[in-house]
Amino acid sequence: MDVGEPLVPAATVARLPLYLRSLEQLGEDDVATVSSSRLAELAGVNAAKLRKDLSHLGSYGTRGVGYQVPNLAAQIRYELGLDEVSPVVVIGLGNLGQALANHAGFGDRGFPIVALVDVDPAKVGTRIGSMTVAHLDDLARIVTAHDVQTAIIATPVGAAQAVCDQAIEAGIVSVLNFAPTVLQVPEGVALRPVDLALELQILTYYRPRVGRRDENVRLLG
Amino acid sequence: MDVGEPLVPAATVARLPLYLRSLEQLGEDDVATVSSSRLAELAGVNAAKLRKDLSHLGSYGTRGVGYQVPNLAAQIRYELGLDEVSPVVVIGLGNLGQALANHAGFGDRGFPIVALVDVDPAKVGTRIGSMTVAHLDDLARIVTAHDVQTAIIATPVGAAQAVCDQAIEAGIVSVLNFAPTVLQVPEGVALRPVDLALELQILTYYRPRVGRRDENVRLLG
DNA sequence: ACGACTTTGTGAGCCAGTTCACAAAGGTTG
DNA sequence: CAACCTTTGTGAACTGGCTCACAAAGTCGT
Numbered sequence: 079m080d081v082g083e084p085l086v087p088a089a090t091v092a093r094l095p096l097y098l099r100s101l102e103q104l105g106e107d108d109v110a111t112v113s114s115s116r117l118a119e120l121a122g123v124n125a126a127k128l129r130k131d132l133s134h135l136g137s138y139g140t141r142g143v144g145y146q147v148p149n150l151a152a153q154i155r156y157e158l159g160l161d162e163v164s165p166v167v168v169i170g171l172g173n174l175g176q177a178l179a180n181h182a183g184f185g186d187r188g189f190p191i192v193a194l195v196d197v198d199p200a201k202v203g204t205r206i207g208s209m210t211v212a213h214l215d216d217l218a219r220i221v222t223a224h225d226v227q228t229a230i231i232a233t234p235v236g237a238a239q240a241v242c243d244q245a246i247e248a249g250i251v252s253v254l255n256f257a258p259t260v261l262q263v264p265e266g267v268a269l270r271p272v273d274l275a276l277e278l279q280i281l282t283y284y285r286p287r288v289g290r291r292d293e294n295v296r297l298l299g
Numbered sequence: 300m301d302v303g304e305p306l307v308p309a310a311t312v313a314r315l316p317l318y319l320r321s322l323e324q325l326g327e328d329d330v331a332t333v334s335s336s337r338l339a340e341l342a343g344v345n346a347a348k349l350r351k352d353l354s355h356l357g358s359y360g361t362r363g364v365g366y367q368v369p370n371l372a373a374q375i376r377y378e379l380g381l382d383e384v385s386p387v388v389v390i391g392l393g394n395l396g397q398a399l400a401n402h403a404g405f406g407d408r409g410f411p412i413v414a415l416v417d418v419d420p421a422k423v424g425t426r427i428g429s430m431t432v433a434h435l436d437d438l439a440r441i442v443t444a445h446d447v448q449t450a451i452i453a454t455p456v457g458a459a460q461a462v463c464d465q466a467i468e469a470g471i472v473s474v475l476n477f478a479p480t481v482l483q484v485p486e487g488v489a490l491r492p493v494d495l496a497l498e499l500q501i502l503t504y505y506r507p508r509v510g511r512r513d514e515n516v517r518l519l520g
Numbered sequence: 521a522c523g524a525c526t527t528t529g530t531g532a533g534c535c536a537g538t539t540c541a542c543a544a545a546g547g548t549t550g
Numbered sequence: 551c552a553a554c555c556t557t558t559g560t561g562a563a564c565t566g567g568c569t570c571a572c573a574a575a576g577t578c579g580t
Binding site: 092094166176178181182188254268270276277281283285287 | 307312313315316317319320321324341342343378379380381385387394395397398399401402403404405407408409410448449472473474475479480481487489490491493494495496497498499500501502503504505506507508
């Protein structure tokens with residue numbers, strides 16, 4: 079477990095930010111150390127799973143005591159690549175895009191939004207929050223100027239693939255897609271889809287309903 | 300595979316809305332029938348997996364032809380419980396909450412937002428889109444009046460658990476949580492967390508980086 | 521009516537991820 | 551300093567989900 083570089087399983091990677099979130103909350107309360115069982119409780123996962131997850135990043139807790147809160151947080155940040163700030167561009171400024179542009183949660187957690195882009199002439203040039211909307215054609219210039227690697231796509235479905243292609247062409251290597259459609263990206267580009275209505279649809283299945291087996295009604299990852 | 304009621308695996312349930320989305324797109328183009336391989340391609344999954352998923356809902360395709368598009372869509376809708384419209388209330392009208400309130404994607408897909416709720420006196424009484432913001436204290440009344448079962452929580456972290464408890468008290472049985480914190484809900488209430496910054500953090504791990512193993516750079520569910 | 525072709529539905533094997541349970545490691549106390 | 555207590559790190563068993571591959575079922579052209 080430390081040959082070359084240990085490979086972290088996808089399921090673990092998806093949970094590391096969750097642990098980090100809890101650790102940051104603990105840090106704000108000046109808690110110096112935390113046990114796996116307590117941290118697992120905060121993160122809403124099983125303690126054994128948490129320990130196994132942490133073992134993948136070669137983390138050192140102290141037996142009998144637990145983990146150093148700031149220490150472990152730093153290790154997770156390093157592993158995820160969060161040790162430096164990642165500027166983000168938002169593409170598509172409909173309702174959702176505008177909200178995401180204003181959403182403080184991104185900047186607070188290391189993803190400042192540094193540019194906004196759209197194609198609609200009615201939107202280009204207007205100000206949203208403290209930024210001016212640029213035209214999609216300027217994307218390549220913006221990406222280079224701000225060294226942006228991450229794009230949030232919030233365009234209509236019809237435009238999403240073309241916009242995505244253009245963003246990758248401009249140098250984007252990491253895409254968070256809010257358009258409810260499947261995007262194709264070349265090898266070497268990271269993509270994550272987020273479909274808000276789809277989440278509600280999943281919830282609906284688990285919502286208790288009459289005349290249906292409802293044993294499996296519970297919370298889910 | 301049809302004794303009593305077949306139980307659908309969680310992984311399958313999470314994909315059904317994805318299939319439905321593709322089917323609805325096909326339907327708009329008046330495509331009558333689709334093969335598993337084509338549908339799988341559209342949904343971005345493996346064809347065998349798609350067929351196994353559909354087999355869980357006892358769906359009948361025709362060998363040599365494929366699936367009837369409207370038919371299969373209806374079956375998935377039924378299985379998920381989407382055969383009737385589910386009104387939703389948004390709680391917490393900061394930046395994100397306001398955007399979600401205006402987001403057309405919910406109403407379009409069967410989840411009309413029928414009420415907005417906040418505690419801030421500066422917000423209560425103001426209009427957002429076509430709705431007036433009500434006070435959190437009115438939640439129980441609203442839930443009963445509109446027969447709302449689903450709440451979207453978009454409050455700050457500090458308020459989220461209390462608000463969630465209150466919503467459940469008021470009769471909510473299905474919660475989509477945008478506050479970046481773990482919520483506890485009683486048995487019988489369905490909960491799904493959505494943490495937008497967390498998605499970016501996961502992306503960051505898979506984004507190609509120098510001086511790091513980067514073999515596993517690809518798209519992920 | 522029959523043969524060629526397409527595509528489904530699924531058994532079997534496989535792989536990843538989860539849980540269990542415990543030995544080893546460190547701290548702490550008398 | 552030794553016995554005790556807590557908590558980690560992990561091997562081993564297990565579970566669920568994924569993929570493969572193919573027989574069965576159906577269509578379509580002739």
